[in-house]
Amino acid sequence: MVKITFPDGAVREYRPGITAMEIAEGISRGLAKKVLAATVNGQVWDAVRPIYNDSTLKLLTWEEAEGKSTFWHSSAHLMAEAVESQFPGVKFWVGPPVENGFYYDMDLGDRKLSEEDLAAIEKKMNELAKQNNPYVRKEISKAEAIRYFEDKGDEYKLDLLQNLEDGNITFYTQGAFTDLCRGPHIPQTGLIRAIKLTNIAGAYWKGDEKNKQLTRIYGITFPNQKELDEYLHMLEEAKKRDHRKLGKELGIFTFDDDIGPGLPLWMPNGAIIIEELEKLAKDTEEQAGYKRVVTPHIAKENLYLTSGHLPYYQDSMYPPMELDGVKYYLKAMNCPHHHKIFAAEPRSYKDLPYRLAEYGTCYRYEQSGELFGLMRVRCLHMNDAHIYCTREQFYEEFKSVNEMYLKYFKIFGIEKYVMRLSLHDPSKLGKKYVDEPALWKETEALVRDVLVRTNTPFVEVQDEAAFYGPKIDVQIWSTIGREFTLATNQVDFAQGRRFKLEFTTKENTSETPLIIHRAPLGTHERFIGFLLEHYAGNFPVWLAPLQVKILPISDKYMDYAQNVLESLKKADIRAAIDDRPEKIGRKIRDTEMAKVPYMLIVGEKEKQEHQLSVRKHGHGDMGTKAVAAFIEEVIAEIKNRASEQ
RNA sequence: GCCAGUGUAGCUCAGUUGGCCAGAGCAGCUGAUUUGUAAUCAGCUGGUCGGGGGUUCGAAUCCCUCCACUGGCUCCA
Secondary structure, eight states: OEEEEOTTSOEEEEOTTBOHHHHHHHHOHHHHHHOOEEEETTEEEETTSOBOSOEEEEEEOTTSHHHHHHHHHHHHHHHHHHHHHHSTTOEEOOOOEETTEEEEEEEOTTOOOOHHHHHHHHHHHHHHHHTTOBOEEEEEOHHHHHHHHHHHTOHHHHHHHHTSOTTOEEEEEETTEEEEOOOOOOSBGGGOOEEEEEEEEEEEGGGOTTSOEEEEEEEEEESSHHHHHHHHHHHHHHHHTOHHHHHHHTTOEEOOTTTOTTOOEEOHHHHHHHHHHHHHHHHHHHHTTOEEOOOOSEEEHHHHHHHTHHHHHGGGSOOOEEETTEEEEEOSOSHHHHHHHHHTSOEEGGGOSEEEEEEEEEEOOOOGGGOBTTTBOSEEEEEEEEEEEOHHHHHHHHHHHHHHHHHHHHHHTOOOOEEEEEOOOGGGBTTTBOSOHHHHHHHHHHHHHHHHHTTOOOEEETTOSBTTBOEEEEEEEOTTSOEEEEEEEEEESSHHHHTTOOEEOTTSOEEOOEEEEEETTOBHHHHHHHHHHHTTTOOOTTTOSSOEEEEESSGGGHHHHHHHHHHHHHTTOOEEEOOSSOOHHHHHHHHHHTTOSEEEEEOHHHHHHTEEEEEETTTEEEEEEEHHHHHHHHHHHHHTTOOOO
């Protein structure tokens, strides 16, 4: 007998060779219908694959993330079967599940896919699903596997096989389609009841743009139509809070063909938000001992040769303009300029940590296909600063930068983010990364140490560091699911030496400082793009371009409305009067849609009693208040930068 | 940059087997209405149908090309 341990700790005995599906059937018929796969000793396992050893078992259904990914992985195989039946001779690369669905990369030769092809494939998938074919697992020798794909003339699968160990190779077959695959898969195709192929894209083989571009089809599937409908509805809802849509509706920013791609024009409402963010940054940085500087938008080529940016970064910079035989570049980063300020005067250890801050304007020639609303642009304003410090000071400095992030995130109510410890890839030393193995090791340990000692949750990722050192990136997601680095905190052990930056130590020797590059509020462009989606356009009062709108019941109360407006303006509250000859219902509706935080309705009653009828955006009628009391409350809300709407 | 798609008024969208002066709603403007918690009524204005070239008696509609945008790939704050 084999002992099976369940997640709740219960242990039961079964005959050897029992399957997860049989165990589920023993528990309940309903459960068995829902089982997609299992984990056996922590390893994902087909529901119909026999178990011969004592094991811990967890049944996976649609409710579990691993259940979903198994379902989508099997869906990718189903799609491949449909594609192969439509386009014989197609060669497949890989077809994994992703966060929302799955894709399969394939080489279709010279054939191009159209939307109609997609519809036809989807139709075929539905037919094949109805056949309810089982996914059959087969262990196979490497030699046999190679022979199979040689016969098929499939160089892609042969490439995959190269890296696999003999004795560890499995094929899965459903219907007429057999694929090299480690599995697991759902029991049969009939479980896939709702199918939507979402788009066709090109994808470079092995993710390298030097390689051939394969055709990638994305899709998503569900165990029933209702869930698919819900998913599509959710996508529609997400589009409504897309910053590109909200930004236009709220008059935050715009683009113009004559200005250029990726070059946003900030409209008056957007400029107010920028002002508020800069006020926050300036207050915070002043208190934290930063000094503000201002630097030019261009610099000579030589600066970037010294910094070392040019070889790593040139493709992302606007091409230079040449004046009197000297090349000038638009700056893509502020650090070299700041280093020159550090170098302008002799520095003592007493000056350190020396912190220079600037909302620097940078220009980056991002590839045309990369531009994305405000989130990825070619002109950006960075909440930049550079901290020059000793090794002994590094821990405290880096830690206080991290604390600054968390303080900001609290103000904005940002909760869904991931701190990513971005490390170098040793195999790319001297190419993508400065060739200083020992310094990499040392600084990576320093950064990890800060995260560990401050109990900050984080993930470690290889090959994401800056060329000059490791960093912590704060990753967020746009409403349509794209991932971005919102903020970054970086160590730089390379540029100090390149610029020959030095300070005099207590012992009267010279030493090169460590440098921290940091941008807790990222760039105005990405940060405001993110905030638009984060708040769905409903900015807290302190950020709202228009904070209060006064709505007179009729023209008769314009005098009183003017009076109230004067009081609000004296209190530095951004306010305006809706002076259109419209009915009050109309004024309320329009102001609600403009997402103005407060509405003040004034008519006969309010005028007589020197009161206001207060309406809060999204909350409705809040009752009446004295003018002075309302002003006092709003000022407090603004001053606290209250995030709660 | 590469793959696929989209481009009609400020916004949302009609209009294609090529054929009456290219339409609607909202927004805007003008006038009337003076209004109590999410749309008052009427009239008017507004489009080189993304740009350029071609096919045709005739092009928003078909072809070529460029541009911009969208979804991916690669790259990044």
